[in-house]
Amino acid sequence: MASVTKVVLSRPVTFVTGNAKKLEEVRSILGHSLPLQSHKLDLPELQGEPEAISKEKARLAAEKIKGPVLVEDTCLCFNALKDLPGPYVKWFLDKLGNEGLNNMLMAYEDKSAYALCVFSFATDADTEPETFMGTTEGIIVPPRGPKDFGWDPVFQPDGYEQTFAEMPKEEKNKISHRYRSLAKVKSHLEANYEFDIPSETDANNDSAGNDVEKDTPKKRKREEDDEAAHEETKHKKEEK
Numbered sequence: 001m002a003s004v005t006k007v008v009l010s011r012p013v014t015f016v017t018g019n020a021k022k023l024e025e026v027r028s029i030l031g032h033s034l035p036l037q038s039h040k041l042d043l044p045e046l047q048g049e050p051e052a053i054s055k056e057k058a059r060l061a062a063e064k065i066k067g068p069v070l071v072e073d074t075c076l077c078f079n080a081l082k083d084l085p086g087p088y089v090k091w092f093l094d095k096l097g098n099e100g101l102n103n104m105l106m107a108y109e110d111k112s113a114y115a116l117c118v119f120s121f122a123t124d125a126d127t128e129p130e131t132f133m134g135t136t137e138g139i140i141v142p143p144r145g146p147k148d149f150g151w152d153p154v155f156q157p158d159g160y161e162q163t164f165a166e167m168p169k170e171e172k173n174k175i176s177h178r179y180r181s182l183a184k185v186k187s188h189l190e191a192n193y194e195f196d197i198p199s200e201t202d203a204n205n206d207s208a209g210n211d212v213e214k215d216t217p218k219k220r221k222r223e224e225d226d227e228a229a230h231e232e233t234k235h236k237k238e239e240k
């Protein structure tokens with residue numbers, strides 16, 4: 001059997017996103033299977049097909065981080081609307097809310113939709129990013145469940161009675177578009193790359209000198225506390 005020469009990476013992969021909820025799911029899906037750190041940055045996004053948007057995000061992220069990066073772009077596609085809002089769901093959700101997403105399908109009998117996650121991995125800014133797609137099929141329903149993550153309250157995956165928002169997180173993370181895409185990322189990286197990371201301290205900074213914080217238990221705990229405090233304030237506001 002021909003043996004595959006693996007590419008050696010001397011830095012952890014930096015997951016670049018401006019979305020704390022995505023990061024939370026990525027961490028819990030990947031666990032410690034991959035040396036991963038995060039960098040909070042809301043990257044500019046092209047208009048176009050999901051794969052092209054995700055790839056361009058990876059190029060921009062790799063330019064900024066100057067090391068191996070992982071990014072993702074998430075779409076929510078309504079079959080009756082020929083896959084719209086797709087990659088533009090963020091803006092539809094911002095302007096119209098979950099009720100508005102429902103109303104968009106009012107004129108159609110077909111409420112079916114799919115969630116699509118397109119991860120892109122790039123070792124550096126000059127190498128073509130590799131993309132990995134994962135989808136979960138479902139239907140769009142009136143909002144049910146906690147409102148702490150995007151359109152989760154209106155997406156009910158096929159074969160389930162609960163919306164993504166109503167499901168325990170562990171359940172969503174076993175069937176989600178993000179899980180399915182990350183499973184491909186993980187097996188591709190395991191098969192083609194190996195990590196040889198020099199020292200603990202070096203890994204705390206990327207080669208561009210950005211302060212990229214390592215994913216330590218202490219960091220996670222702090223972020224969980226921040227998140228909990230944020231949620232508590234949000235709920236108090238909503239109760240008023």
Ligand SMILES: O=c1[nH]c(=O)c2ncn([C@@H]3O[C@H](COP(=O)(O)OP(=O)(O)OP(=O)(O)O)[C@@H](O)[C@H]3O)c2[nH]1
Nearest residue numbers: 017018019041042043072073074090149150151152
């Ligand atoms: O209910 C949800 N369940 C999910 O599993 C999920 N994943 C993403 N989203 C939302 O869909 C839009 C994607 O836009 P998006 O991919 O550009 O993300 P973003 O701009 O928030 O982060 P990033 O681009 O910095 O990574 C944004 O509104 C996200 O909040 C989700 N909502």
Ligand SMILES: [Mg+2]
Nearest residue numbers: 042043045090
């Ligand atoms: Mg975005």
